[in-house]
Amino acid sequence: MQNLTIDAQRLWDTLMETAKVGGTAKGGIKRLTLTDLDKTIRDWFKAECETLGCTVEVDEVGNMFATRPGKRTDVAPIAIGSHLDTQPTGGKFDGVLGVLGGLEVMRTLHALNYETNAPLMLVNWTNEEGSRFAPAMLGSGVYAGVFDTAFADSRTDRQGVTFKEAIGAIGYRGDKKPGEVKFSAMLELHIEQGPILESEGKTIGVVQGVQGMRWYEVTLTGREAHTGSTPMRLRKNALVGAARLVDLVDAIAHAHAPDAVGTVGLLEVTPNSRNVIPGQVFFTVDFRHPENAVLAQMEAELDAAIEAVAVEIDLDFEHKKVWDSPPVKFDPDLIAAVRNGAEKAGLSHRDIISGAGHDAAYTARVAPTTMVFVPCEGGLSHNEAESTSMEECAAGAQVLLNALLEYDAR
């Protein structure tokens, strides 16, 4: 058996080089989905894959599928990949490591002229982050049939631009229908984005699944009025209501500790003028927990909290659940292949559930799926200071290769 070892330096250099596409002064990446920067990295990705002999297909929502032929033409490809879009204050590794680690696997096989049995597919999913267009994992969600293309097209960013306009503007509305490009299995490499692996000194996370996630949008409406001449007793201050609810979201999550998390991440005040009592506030809620029953309980508590605050401050309100991604368990055979892949590489490992959402949560609905985690410094992610080492990136890519080769040899 050839010594199939990935090239750590080449992977690291590619990570650092491509991080310049949307690179920020603080060392992160701001490369929002379906922007010109996203187009730049997509064009680069396509060209790179084509130099490795891949054919690149694109579906209606811009998901990119680069397929390297294998010995057999009668089986669907084994897929690896992740996402190249980032948060506004994103780091160099979230999503990117999964795509470029997969590219490194392809480069290694290409350099050794190694032919896998099944074809090998490298995927770049559209809009995994859900920052510009909610919900997250939108591209893989359309692929898996959770959403349809019309729903994706209708999503708008906070400037009122639709997904449909944005994907058209960068020319990535592909001709493949959702789910038309098939694969037999999916392995996604990703940084953990949490503190567990680093705190335990483990190099590889053998991911068992992804926790449940729910997103809500809340609009509180009071009344704009003069900050100087309006007595406190006559006010309908929407921001005071929102402030109460920001704290209540935090309290609900703490009440379901240690596994629950709750966050208000986006909040907009109207008219946002220093001497006008805020008439309206729009904000989002992100709840997560490994069990659906607890998420349902947290949702009920949120409903009650919104009602109570609206009565207390005499506000109108509307709120809706905009995303509900239930807990996901990954495929046992693929999990075993990752564990064996870590053992083969002599790397420490531990089983782990993902706190963050990933495209793998949706591909698991349509094909056997699992993930490989590597540590990130301080467990920090969705932050420009996100960091991990060349060795850990290489370890993740090596386990990805080992696992897919084991699965390919079945």
Ligand code: HGY
């Ligand atoms: O929200 C998430 O967990 C992912 O980063 N989109």
Ligand code: MN
């Ligand atoms: Mn990610």
Ligand code: MN
């Ligand atoms: Mn992310």
Ligand code: MN
């Ligand atoms: Mn008051």
